[in-house]
Amino acid sequence: MVNVLDQYVSDRVSLYNGDSVEVLKGLPDNCIHYAIFSPPFSSLYTYSNSDRDMGNSASDEQFNTHFKFLICELARVIMPGRLVSVHCMDIPKMKSRDGVIGLKDFPGEIIRDFEAAGFIYHSRVVVWKDPLVEATRTKALGLMHKQLCKDSSMCRNGLPDYVVTFRKPGDNPEPIPHDDGLKRFYGDDEPEGVKTLAPQPEPKPIYSHQVWRRYASPVWMDIRQSNTLNKAAARDEKDERHICPLQLDLIARCLELWTNPDDIVLDPFAGVGSVPVVALQMGRRALGFELKESYYKQMVLNVKKEENHDEN
Template identity: 55%
Template sequence: MNILKQNIGTDWVAYNGDCVEVVKGLPDNSIHYSIFSPPFASLYTYSDSERDMGNCKDTEQFIENLRFLVIELFRVIKPGRLVSFHCMNLPTSKSKDGFIGIEDFRGKLIKLFQECGFIYHSEVCIWKDPVVAMQRTKALGLLHKQIKKDSCMSRQGIPDYLVTMRKPGDNEERVTHTNESFPVAIWQKYASPIWMDINPSDTLQKESARDEKDEKHICPLQLQVIERGINLWTNPGDIVLDPFGGIGSTGYVAIKKGRKAILSELKDSYYKQLVNNLIAAENSKKQISIFDMID
């Protein structure tokens, strides 16, 4: 089993190792909720490890590698409970794909989860600023000058998605909310098919104190997105799993929201930051508890 390190806190366990092998070691029907951002096929390369799913020649190879994890996720998720994954459709390039367009990565992930037994439960589109995307990627289709040259090559920006899948069966531990904890105005915001208010900079990378030599995570998931999934679909004390732990964003939010977290991360430099961030979340929670007791 490829587990390099293991760290344990009061409400969390973190593994430095292969996510498939980590999840294989978890008991059947033991996880209440899983939320994560998988590698976007080969769009970003995180490491040179042969176990890194982002090290693949194309999306088809990535999907087949990811299948091993999804099979295990189906086994460990409790019946009637949910898995949410964050993704986007992928821009193609003439040099790599032979054409300029968009690949339906989101659809391929949904199909994979369905093939492994999950039910397509819901999804929300997360708005992204096309101006920021143009400045960052220099995508041909987003350049204003392309409209004057040939607007048939112009396109809209590519949004993010939070797609949620459900394991069949009855949920024996219902997740219930009150009007006080989940008022109508909040529910209407959560229920919207498009989230226009997610701050792209609201990430753990911004929140956590990192050494100057620490490596940046390429695309950490926004804390607001994780928080909404955990708020809506879990109870306090539930176990939240993130097989692609990164720098610990999911665990950080889960601990602060009174849940338990299990995370795995293959890359050693990210794992180091992950553990530090989970300890910081745990310490922050302890401080809040002390002040609550004084009040």
């Protein structure tokens, strides 16, 4: 591996404290079954003072230049026919920084960058978020009720999350079958149904069909927003404003749909280890990179806790 500050390696997981682009350069071609990650949202948040931190960008253009190096490496290491999922959202424009109040089409930029690198735009799902929670957290003018009363021309909808997925061209050498259908549900309000695909004497909903209907929906209304790994322990005393782990339901759905047991799952911005932990829980192997030392140390603790849980 290149420029790794620290590492943790066990039978089913490899974690590296280092720059994602540089660590990726040490991987062989076509070795990763699936990648899922939430990148820094351009220059919206600063995670560290490191020049290697994509979030530490002076402009959207600078971030985009850096991000393209990552996409190029992903195009090399992902297996043919396999997928990369990116968690993202529209980015608010602020008057103090951008001169106007509005939105930036960050998902659109990501799609264009991946397509330019040769990936195929595969799918996009909207993940619902409560606009009241967003308004309370961000104090966004467009979500304030007092702005509605004053002049609703400046009011806007809340900002959902997106999971944008891309496919590497070529034939998938290891198909992902679900011969027995979907056997469990990740999310809120689990659907009912008979847990078999065999014909029933009476017409009853089949569980796998009901789960697939929810997973195939273009809008996921049932992701539990609070179902995340503990983030508080990863903060250091001079930490930035933002750390927000991916919801575990969201990760699990994507792994259920787009990986096989024992596949290698990559998160190049692994944070406190949400993707590696869920991958281990679901019988996959995990590869995680994290530049920030305090996040990396917490990721190792979270992964070791999961490994010890499996042993017991």
